[in-house]
Amino acid sequence: MSVLPSPDQKPIYVNRMFSAIAARYDFMNRLMTFGLDQGWRRFAVAQVTSQHWLGERRALDVATGTGDFLPILHGAMPDALVIGTDFCLPMMQAGESKVDAVDGRGAYVGGDAMCLPFPDNSFDAITTGFGMRNVADLMGALREMHRVTKPGGRMVCLEVARPRNPLVRWGHQLYFNRIVPLIGTLVGGNGEAYTYLPQSAERFPPPEHLCDLLKAAGWRRVRYQLLGMGAVAVHVAEK
Numbered sequence: 526m527s528v529l530p531s532p533d534q535k536p537i538y539v540n541r542m543f544s545a546i547a548a549r550y551d552f553m554n555r556l557m558t559f560g561l562d563q564g565w566r567r568f569a570v571a572q573v574t575s576q577h578w579l580g581e582r583r584a585l586d587v588a589t590g591t592g593d594f595l596p597i598l599h600g601a602m603p604d605a606l607v608i609g610t611d612f613c614l615p616m617m618q619a620g621e622s623k624v625d626a627v628d629g630r631g632a633y634v635g636g637d638a639m640c641l642p643f644p645d646n647s648f649d650a651i652t653t654g655f656g657m658r659n660v661a662d663l664m665g666a667l668r669e670m671h672r673v674t675k676p677g678g679r680m681v682c683l684e685v686a687r688p689r690n691p692l693v694r695w696g697h698q699l700y701f702n703r704i705v706p707l708i709g710t711l712v713g714g715n716g717e718a719y720t721y722l723p724q725s726a727e728r729f730p731p732p733e734h735l736c737d738l739l740k741a742a743g744w745r746r747v748r749y750q751l752l753g754m755g756a757v758a759v760h761v762a763e764k
């Protein structure tokens with residue numbers, strides 16, 4: 526049975542869902558991905574940051590949730606200002622310690638990915654992980670990230686994908702569609718949220734299509750790489 530909301534209901538549905546699972550979100554991520562998710566985030570950050578940057582630099586993590594990207598961004602560019610933005614306050618509250626860990630160089634800012642609360646050309650690097658699947662207007666969010674990126678800046682989007690190898694795909698589907706909702710019910714205490722996860726992933730554009738959407742949103746030099754035996758796609762683009 527589908528738990529997916531209609532597009533007009535999606536923002537409120539998604540906001541309520543993440544508010545409900547915020548406290549156990551990090552624990553569930555580590556459990557479901559066998560601890561691989563932080564490595565994927567580190568890989569993503571490495572695609573958009575440079576140790577050789579000079580002057581005042583800014584990075585933005587869109588749909589930051591509990592802010593897992595923030596300490597990684599800070600580690601990669603210690604002098605940069607690192608901002609995480611999300612429209613779900615309980616998620617950012619659950620991740621308070623991560624913004625504290627960035628030595629006064631970071632902040633959470635409440636905001637909607639489809640209407641980011643920042644001026645044009647503000648950021649050198651943008652990251653977004655497992656967020657784009659959840660926005661009601663994907664093109665709007667891709668355009669917004671482009672708008673707030675400085676010319677020459679880079680964006681990386683980490684999102685779930687479906688493995689291509691038929692055998693791996695079969696195993697992944699079994700795990701994602703059957704076992705993850707069960708773990709979500711038994712451990713996460715919210716079966717619906719972890720049923721929404723595979724169902725929303727199924728609706729998300731495949732990697733090649735996402736490349737086309739990124740180009741249509743104004744991004745150039747768009748490319749992607751698959752990680753986790755194809756279970757995750759990392760798209761990188763430049764403005």
Ligand SMILES: C[S@@+](CC[C@H](N)C(=O)[O-])C[C@H]1O[C@@H](n2cnc3c(N)ncnc32)[C@H](O)[C@@H]1O
Pocket residue numbers: 536539540543587588589590591592593594610611612613616636637638639653654655656659660661
């Ligand atoms: C699966 S979590 C990802 C969190 C984090 N980026 C990570 O890597 O774990 C998705 C996040 O997207 C946020 N989100 C969904 N739609 C949003 C929107 N329109 N504007 C801002 N945040 C949004 C949710 O509140 C949630 O925190």
